[in-house]
Amino acid sequence: DAKTTQPNSMESNEEEPVHLPCNHSTISGTDYIHWYRQLPSQGPEYVIHGLTSNVNNRMASLAIAEDRKSSTLILHRATLRDAAVYYCILTLVPGAQKLVFGQGTRLTINP
Amino acid sequence: DAGVTQSPTHLIKTRGQHVTLRCSPISGHKSVSWYQQVLGQGPQFIFQYYEKEERGRGNFPDRFSARQFPNYSSELNVNALLLGDSALYLCASRLGALNTEAFFGQGTRLTVV
Numbered sequence: 001d002a003k004t005t006q007p008n009s010m011e012s013n014e015e016e017p018v019h020l021p022c023n024h025s026t027i028s029g030t031d032y033i034h035w036y037r038q039l040p041s042q043g044p045e046y047v048i049h050g051l052t053s054n055v056n057n058r059m060a061s062l063a064i065a066e067d068r069k070s071s072t073l074i075l076h077r078a079t080l081r082d083a084a085v086y087y088c089i090l091t092l093v094p095g096a097q098k099l100v101f102g103q104g105t106r107l108t109i110n111p
Numbered sequence: 112d113a114g115v116t117q118s119p120t121h122l123i124k125t126r127g128q129h130v131t132l133r134c135s136p137i138s139g140h141k142s143v144s145w146y147q148q149v150l151g152q153g154p155q156f157i158f159q160y161y162e163k164e165e166r167g168r169g170n171f172p173d174r175f176s177a178r179q180f181p182n183y184s185s186e187l188n189v190n191a192l193l194l195g196d197s198a199l200y201l202c203a204s205r206l207g208a209l210n211t212e213a214f215f216g217q218g219t220r221l222t223v224v
Binding site for chain 2: 034036041042043044045046049085087093094095097098099100101102103104
């Protein structure tokens with residue numbers, strides 16, 4: 001499995017945009033990039049996924065570098081409810097059953 | 112609609128005992144996966160079942176086993192419990208084998224003493 005590298009922690013302020021980076025320099029041409037987040041005392045929650053093009057949904061945007069060696073999850077306007085651990089995961093197929101979670105990035109939102 | 116439900120939410124077991132954890136997927140979902148999350152780490156994949164057949168297994172000892180029932184609910188069994196089995200056990204369901212989005216339950220917190 002290709003590895004991902006994320007900062008251990010990040011901090012931001014409420015109502016400001018947040019950019020969460022993920023490095024995946026060994027990504028293969030067919031690896032999909034997924035983001036999940038885990039709020040305190042809850043199971044992980046799907047956020048977004050993509051392959052090559054930038055993606056938007058109601059929760060966030062995913063910006064993928066042209067060489068695909070890195071990606072950034074963008075929360076456009078953070079709220080206190082966005083405080084969570086964010087995981088960047090690579091899979092060979094979009095519906096791969098095995099998700100390989102790393103340590104993730106713990107995001108703190110200041111009021 | 113109910114999400115993924117797991118039971119029990121918490122339990123305490125003694126070393127050497129056996130435990131059974133249960134998971135009910137979202138209605139209509141046929142794929143169930145199990146994960147173990149040790150405190151401070153990300154979840155680790157244990158098993159995946161689809162249409163009552165095992166489709167994937169992580170790097171866990173044979174003390175761990177699972178099954179999926181005709182109604183697509185699932186059980187995770189762990190024999191000869193060790194202190195190191197203390198963790199949050201998460202169940203995730205998907206609509207089908209190839210669906211992207213996994214829906215996780217809130218987990219069962221197992222403490223082995």
